[in-house]
Amino acid sequence: MKKIIIGCVTILIALNATLAYAQFTDVSEDNEYYYAISYLESNGTIAANADDLFYPDRDINKAEFYKMLLADSGFDPKGQKDADNQFDDLKGDEWYAPYANKAAKIGLIDLAGEPDNFYANRPITRGEAVKIMMEWAGIPIPMYIDEGDFDLPYKDTSYTNIYAPYIEMALSIGLMEPYNENYFGTYKKITRAEAAQLIYLFDSFAVTDAYLESIADEIRANLDIPYLLILEDVYTRLTEDYYGGGLNGEELMYSAIEGMVNSIEDVNTTYFLPDAATSFTQLLSGNFEGIGVYLQTNEDGTIEIMQVIEEAPAETAGLLAGDIILEVDGVSTEGLNVEEVASLIRGEVGTDVSIKIHRENSNSSETTVITVTRAEFEIEYVSAEIINRNILYYDLASFGEFTGLDFEELTTDMLEDYDVEGVIVDLRDNGGGYLTTCADIMSHFITDDGEIMIIKTNYDETTYYSEGPADLNGLPLIILVNGNSASASEIMAAVLQEYDQATIIGTQSYGKGSAQDVVTYYDGSSLKITIAHWLTPGGQDLNGIGVTPDIEIEDAVTSDDDEQLEKAVEELKEMME
DSSP states (O other), X not given: OHHHHHHHHHHHHHHHHTOOOOOOTTOOTTSTTHHHHHHHHHTTSSOOOTTOOOOTTSBOBHHHHHHHHHHHTTOOOTTOTTSOOOBTTOOSXXXXXXXXXXXXXXXXXXXXXXXXXXXXXXXXXXXXXXXXXHHHHTOOOXXXXXXXXXXXXXXXXXXXXXXXXXXXXXXHTTSOOOSSSSOOOTTSBOBHHHHHHHHHHHHHHHTOSSHHHHHHHHHHHHTOOHHHHHHHHHHHHHHHHSTTOOOOHHHHHHXXXXXXXXXXXXXXXXXXXXXXXXXXXXHHHTEEEESOEEEEEOTTSXXXXXXXXXXXXXXXXXXXXXXXXXXXXXEEOTTOOHHHHHHHHOOOTTOEEEEEEEEEOSSOEEEEEEEEEOEEEEOOOEEEEEETTTEEEEEEOOBOTTHHHHHHHHHHHHHHHSOOOEEEEEOTTOOOBOHHHHHHHHTTTSOTTOEEEEEEOSSOEEEEEOOSOOXXXXXXXXXXXXXXXXXXXXXXXXXXXXXXXXXXXXXXXXXXXXXXXXXXXXXXOEEEEEEEEEEOTTOOOOTTTOOOOSEEOOOOTTOSSOHHHHHHHHHHHHHHO
């Protein structure tokens, strides 16, 4: 890649000489992004507003990013407002609607065959920006990176990370610099100036003639794997030579992949077909179609409802956490995995699904059939409120893709508006989510550069550190857990307990000490694979054990009172005195 990078630098110098001076009053010539912003202004990609301001340090949102990218390519939104609308949350007359719909139509936004939301004001992260740029450029990117070929030193970018191939390529051709020596900044929000710089550098690189061929040759060399050639040969012979023909090639390949994944017998490692992958992504993003339950496989192979989402159809119909699913629309769940049961439950919005469950109460048990009407709804993964005058209470249901950003905004607002003297974080029925989101949230409690967790793979150990702001550090803290608190929620509880910063109240947590990564493929399918165990900074591996509360107390199912929360408030008041 050295020749390509040298060529890129030469072209940058040539471009700089032709730039007009920037008209933005908030972008001076000594600004590190001055040339990039001036270049985009000179070619008409961006224009000054009435105040002649560019707002270089402001986080760029999806609407602004796609506008900047498409405008740079010469896309003209005029006459596009009457085009087919691709998104549920657009009326079509928004200024950014033409850019959103164009991005969807050319494949920059994957709708997975279903209407979706655009989320115009959602910020773009550095990892997302690089991925979008690589896809926009048509640069061929491998679907995976072999661990032995991956040498990036950043703690937030493992070789299995979905953004890793894009980041590796972007770094190799000089499109983006790492955030610092320890982190690429994969999940850091990108500013308007940084977005301008990214587009500017790509435009400079794109005028070289040899880059696509060079990259493609390198990727082809990495794909010369004998077993893949055998698989390809078997697939070709079955689809072309099998007597009688009629075999579905897509089904054959999916069956082969599922067979490999299922053979390792890890309930947390799963291959999702495209439809199932879309539903899984919806869960992590907070947008959902279905009945609103989280499922888990028990040791005896039964499928249990781990969590019922508040105000979702399942809760309205009467399903409860702990219910064992026996049948779905008359189909037995015996021998089925979580994803197979979930696929039976999923269906068209507005239709009914009958679920036969077995429920154990404190002194009785029952088997019944509950009918639930499927619906579309949005999951609020984190909320905050002030209780008992000066206690900041967080209800944290899952560590979703954008939960860290939501937590940050809620925390800033609450600390500005109230005199907070103590904090309660409710992690009951929180089944986990993204470890990076967990790290972001824990950075509000652990001082800058403090150890958050250790991720132990087959090959090495990676330590995650707090990046601050630690704005909740030092406040009396209680964390609520129960038997359905798992994975990332257990990390948060265990680590803050180990730091002696939190008192844990509730019941023994689930005991999921493994970490999974999700790899998404070009066809929309994805692989959720166990890649590591997480450890506390002190080296505790709680897989199969869970977090033991400092104060153990049950929440009586026969009472409407929340005994665990009441105990938390009582203990916190004593700590604040």
